[in-house]
Amino acid sequence: MIKYKLLCKECDFKFDSWFASSNEYERLKKKKLLNCHNCNSFNVEKTIMAPQLINRKSKLDKKIDLQKYNKVKKTIIGYQKFIKENFKYVGNNFAYEARSIHYDSKKKSKGIYGSASKQDLKELKEEGIDAQIIPWIDENEN
């Protein structure tokens, strides 16, 4: 069943009408079986309902995006948990600590994590020190 909003071109009266299909609407219109509920004129047209469809679709897209976002967020939080349990946090000293591990082979150390600037990472890479950048979510964020 399809519900169309019909508009009478004679008196501007608007009314809803149900049809089995869009073909049925065309058939009834051709046979002059569609008339205005107000003035009985046969000069009746269906109005375009597209804006309503667009609204529905955009709401749906938003819902999907939110699910996607939450899934990604959950994955990142999982990484963070692993890193916190297995790596040592060095804060802003990341570049310094990374070098000290790299150049002092006797020093036994866990992996480290912390903050580094793009410039730091570029220099570390040039020195052959492998650092990974991962997205990080502030835990206080809701």
Ligand SMILES: [Zn+2]
């Ligand atoms: Zn009318």
